[in-house]
Amino acid sequence: MQIGFIGTGKMGLPMARHLAAAGHEVTGFDLAPAVLDAARQAGLKTADSMAEASRGKDVVFSSLPHDAAFEAVGGQVAELAAPGTLYIDTSTVSPQASARVAAALAQRGVRYLRVTVSGNNKMAEAAQLTALVSGPADAYEQAKPLLAALGPVQFYLGDAEQARLMKLVVNLMIGLTSGMLAEALTLGAKGGLKWQDMWSVITASAVAAPIVKAKSVQLVEHDYTPTFTVDQMLKDVGLILDAGADLRVPLSLTALLGQMLQGAAAQGMAGDDYAAVIKAARVGAGLRGLE
Structure with a gap:
């Protein structure tokens, strides 16, 4: 699969690397030049813009620090990704912010999975994260092989904000x-x-x-x-x-x-x-x- 990964910090980078190791073509992007350079040095293909990381991708992941960053990125994914693209966010954000992004994505025909992850950066490095998932059930079925690259355990909790x-x-x-x-x-x-x-x-x-x-x-x-x-x-x-x-x-x-x-x-x-x-x-x- 062609995967864009937005937010390649201490949690995002190991997740992106595991997806690449599973055979997917992963393109990383981060607003912080030093973080993006670290991703490049770790062997990850990188993008110079959100557009490059989002357009033409089968799946777009994100790992972001707070509501404001998540809403900004989610809004841009809605604008840039093609209808039918699967957007998977792994951040810890509020259910309210997630619902607002869900509405924007739905208007553009972008499917959306909330995949919060339980575990720290060391567990991310070891591919031992637990995925807490909510969103469309068919999107979850598509995402299962991707989530398995991040850790051995996934829980599907419902079709809306249950994972948050x-x-x-x-x-x-x-x-x-x-x-x-x-x-x-x-x-x-x-x-x-x-x-x-x-x-x-x-x-x-x-x-x-x-x-x-x-x-x-x-x-x-x-x-x-x-x-x-x-x-x-x-x-x-x-x-x-x-x-x-x-x-x-x-x-x-x-x-x-x-x-x-x-x-x-x-x-x-x-x-x-x-x-x-x-x-x-x-x-x-x-x-x-x-x-």
């Missing part, structure tokens, strides 16, 4: 896990428990969910190198709270998580991994050392 909401549900739980760990570990540390001992017990206990075990490898060493930053999680928390307001669902714990993330950002941790809420909680409790 499901991604927010998952990220709500991931974010709150970091808040839970922040308070629990700070309580233990302030009471004299050793950091390594707490992690040994937690990862062997009933609360040792896969995300806890995965994070423990870095966090036991107080390593907050980002896979997903504080600022990125703050963006997602904003989307989650907006969805709650739209659906009239009170999200008290999520609102508290937002304040914890704001506190971490205010302490200079905005670019750290979102689990830096743990570090911020320790500082707030007067724990300055690492034990």
Whole structure:
């Protein structure tokens, strides 16, 4: 297939490379010259414009940072892609923005799949992303072989914005896990428990969910190198709270998580991994050392 891929950053580039490795002709595009150059150096064919990445393609993918970028790109895909083209967006954006783009694409006869992906950049590199899919069922059937190149598991959730909401549900739980760990570990540390001992017990206990075990490898060493930053999680928390307001669902714990993330950002941790809420909680409790 002829595939255009718009947004070749830390998530988009590995996905585009996997599609190319599966035998498709993939053309990447990104507004950031350095990002596009990195795609070129990684062996990906690149375009100089949105038009070049969209016109004449069987499928156009996108991986974008926020609603504004997504709506801008989705609108251009509607204008540039031929009727019958399949547009697959993998971004974490609001259901409302997605619905607006869906309307614009439908007017132009461009088919649209919402394919939110669960997993970080390391999982993208390893082709271990989980795809949460919604949109026309026939489009999903066409896209299955493409999605299989990104990871082994796909869930088809419905014909509209279900994938957008499901991604927010998952990220709500991931974010709150970091808040839970922040308070629990700070309580233990302030009471004299050793950091390594707490992690040994937690990862062997009933609360040792896969995300806890995965994070423990870095966090036991107080390593907050980002896979997903504080600022990125703050963006997602904003989307989650907006969805709650739209659906009239009170999200008290999520609102508290937002304040914890704001506190971490205010302490200079905005670019750290979102689990830096743990570090911020320790500082707030007067724990300055690492034990």
